Each structure stands twice: as structure tokens, then as C-alpha cells.
Amino acid sequence: MTNQECALNCGRQVPDSSYICPPCGTTTTRLLQSVQDELIEGPPRRVIPGLATDLDTAITRETNFGTGGSASGETPVLFNTSASEARTVLLSALATWTALIAEQRGLPHPAYLLRDLAAFLEHQVTWLRAQAAGAEALDEITAALRNATRVIDRPADRKYAGPCTTPDCDGEFIAYDQARLAHCRDCTATVELTARQDELLERANDMLLTAPQLEKALGGLGTEVRAKRIHEWCARDRLTNRGTPDRPMYRVGDVRHLAALAAARKGKAVA
Ligand SMILES: [Zn+2]
Ligand SMILES: [Zn+2]
Known part of the structure; x- marks a missing residue:
């Protein structure tokens, strides 16, 4: 089989007989990994909450304070879905593809929980890349993960530090709370926040x-x-x-x- 373009229309060539290029697969894998909490070895040691934890936190906030507009009125509304909606959409997307894959491959079905479904799918990405229907699966899974990530990306908690600099990574650097390091959600790259901000500002x-x-x-x-x-x-x-x-x-x-x-x-x- 000759090389062909990635079925996800990223413009890259697929170097093997798969339908989807390795970087697009990696993007989905990293996003699936971002569902889990992550321990960052110090100093200081800290746990970066994963998407599942962040969604739970955001849903608790919504329940407590409502999702109404901001108090100042001038802050632009950045998203129009609530965290609970994004969580429902994500859970449904992950569960649908998990069920299809588990049945087709004869694998045991994981628990119907975000963390378990994401952990299962993480190991199916390479297989999906080689399936004709894989583009649809990866596209849907990635879109649901990105949507949920955006919904919980509250400006008060995080600082945007620009696109990731890792080759072939389509992620973004985000700094958490008072962290000194910005962290890419799609890959494991980190960057010193202040240095990166200066660089971004110069370019902007x-x-x-x-x-x-x-x-x-x-x-x-x-x-x-x-x-x-x-x-x-x-x-x-x-x-x-x-x-x-x-x-x-x-x-x-x-x-x-x-x-x-x-x-x-x-x-x-x-x-
Ligand atoms: Zn691709
Ligand atoms: Zn990255």
C-alpha cells in the first residue's frame, strides 16, 4: 500500500498502512490520558487534577452557584455549554465507542465511568488508526474531550501560555493556579510560564x-x-x-x- 493522506484531514501523510497518521493518534491518546489525575514529581510534588476531576469540580460549582453570566458583565462569555452537559456528551461518546470496540474485539467492557472508559480507549488508539471507521471514532472522541476541556477551562483557575512547542503536538500550554510551569494537556511537555509569556507577548x-x-x-x-x-x-x-x-x-x-x-x-x- 502506498502512503496516503491522514483520514482526519490533518494534511500529514500516513507512513504505514493505517488510515490515520501517528501524530493524530497521539493527540487522542494524550487527551484520553488527560482524563486521569496526574502526579507531578516535585519539588514541590503536586497532583494536577485530570479532566474527570475538573468536570466534577465544575459541576459542583454550577450546582452551588449557577451558571449565570459573570458579575462584571464585561467578561466575554467563552462557552455556552455547562460542565454537566459537556460531561454527559463526553461520557456518551466514550461509552459508545468503547461498547463497539469491546464487542468487535471481544474485550471485557470497562466500568461505565469516565476514568475507566478513557483508560480502556487509550489502548485502542493504535487499533483504531488501522480501521476504516477509525477516523469517525477518533474524531468524535477527540471533539468530546476537547469540548469538555474547554468548558472547564475557567480563566480564574488557569493561564493560557500558547500553543505547545512539541513537534506534531496540537495541544496548548496551560498553567494551573499559581504554578510556575505551564503544562500541555495533550503531551507531557512543560514550560516555564514567565519565559513563555514574554516570548508569546513579543510574538503577539x-x-x-x-x-x-x-x-x-x-x-x-x-x-x-x-x-x-x-x-x-x-x-x-x-x-x-x-x-x-x-x-x-x-x-x-x-x-x-x-x-x-x-x-x-x-x-x-x-x-
Ligand atoms: Zn493526521
Ligand atoms: Zn503538547
């Missing part, structure tokens, strides 16, 4: 974003600047609107520069 300087996007993006990278403030800078001609009058967009580098000036002025007084 020419990007155009709206004021609320800037507030969120720069906030996640350690620079506090309010959307209202950004509009004020523009109104006072200190900042150029590079979008339209209806949808003002600003250059990241320009806003960083003004934010740094403001922080330097204020910082001296506060410190």
Missing part, C-alpha cells in the same frame, strides 16, 4: 484585538489593563483604532507599551 505584538479581548489576553499573561482604559487611550488619541468605528481593534504592542508606561508611573507610588 502585531496582533489586532478588541479591548475586551486585550483585557483578557494580557490579563492572562500577567498585564492588568481594563478594556475601559484602552478605549480611553483611544479617545485621547494616545492609541490608534486599527479596526472600524463599529468594532475598534488595537495593536497588542501599542496597548502593552501604554500599559507599561501607566504601570511604571503608578508602580513607583504603590511600591
Whole structure:
């Protein structure tokens, strides 16, 4: 059999007789692994909660506090599914494919629990890559895992640190709580958060974003600047609107520069 393109349309060639390329299989494997809690050897030793734990936590929060809009009103709504819905969709996707595979391969069916189903499927990825229906399975499993990951990705808990730098990994670096290291959910790569943030900011300087996007993006990278403030800078001609009058967009580098000036002025007084 000659090489063919990956059935998941990632654009990569499949080097063996499978339908799906190894990196796409690895992406699904890593996402399935991310369901489990993970022990990070220190120092300090810590347990990174897996997707299953995070979903449970988020569902508890929803039950306690509801899923209504944010208190400030200006924070953009980033997702419109609740954690409990995402969990139901994920459980159903994993259970459906587990049942099909277990029956076809004559394997014992694992318990109907996220962790058990994910652990079972993790070992079926190589087999799935070689099946004609494997693309549908991997596509659905990956989509359900990514959706659930996004739903529980609360900005207050995590910091985004950009796309993973591991070759052929399609994951993203996320830092947890006050962690010094950002961690890719799809592979085991970690990166020093501050170094990575500086690098990302340098690369992001020419990007155009709206004021609320800037507030969120720069906030996640350690620079506090309010959307209202950004509009004020523009109104006072200190900042150029590079979008339209209806949808003002600003250059990241320009806003960083003004934010740094403001922080330097204020910082001296506060410190
Ligand atoms: Zn692929
Ligand atoms: Zn990665």
C-alpha cells in the first residue's frame, strides 16, 4: 500500500498502512490520558487534577452557584455549554465507542465511568488508526474531550501560555493556579510560564484585538489593563483604532507599551 493522506484531514501523510497518521493518534491518546489525575514529581510534588476531576469540580460549582453570566458583565462569555452537559456528551461518546470496540474485539467492557472508559480507549488508539471507521471514532472522541476541556477551562483557575512547542503536538500550554510551569494537556511537555509569556507577548505584538479581548489576553499573561482604559487611550488619541468605528481593534504592542508606561508611573507610588 502506498502512503496516503491522514483520514482526519490533518494534511500529514500516513507512513504505514493505517488510515490515520501517528501524530493524530497521539493527540487522542494524550487527551484520553488527560482524563486521569496526574502526579507531578516535585519539588514541590503536586497532583494536577485530570479532566474527570475538573468536570466534577465544575459541576459542583454550577450546582452551588449557577451558571449565570459573570458579575462584571464585561467578561466575554467563552462557552455556552455547562460542565454537566459537556460531561454527559463526553461520557456518551466514550461509552459508545468503547461498547463497539469491546464487542468487535471481544474485550471485557470497562466500568461505565469516565476514568475507566478513557483508560480502556487509550489502548485502542493504535487499533483504531488501522480501521476504516477509525477516523469517525477518533474524531468524535477527540471533539468530546476537547469540548469538555474547554468548558472547564475557567480563566480564574488557569493561564493560557500558547500553543505547545512539541513537534506534531496540537495541544496548548496551560498553567494551573499559581504554578510556575505551564503544562500541555495533550503531551507531557512543560514550560516555564514567565519565559513563555514574554516570548508569546513579543510574538503577539502585531496582533489586532478588541479591548475586551486585550483585557483578557494580557490579563492572562500577567498585564492588568481594563478594556475601559484602552478605549480611553483611544479617545485621547494616545492609541490608534486599527479596526472600524463599529468594532475598534488595537495593536497588542501599542496597548502593552501604554500599559507599561501607566504601570511604571503608578508602580513607583504603590511600591
Ligand atoms: Zn493526521
Ligand atoms: Zn503538547
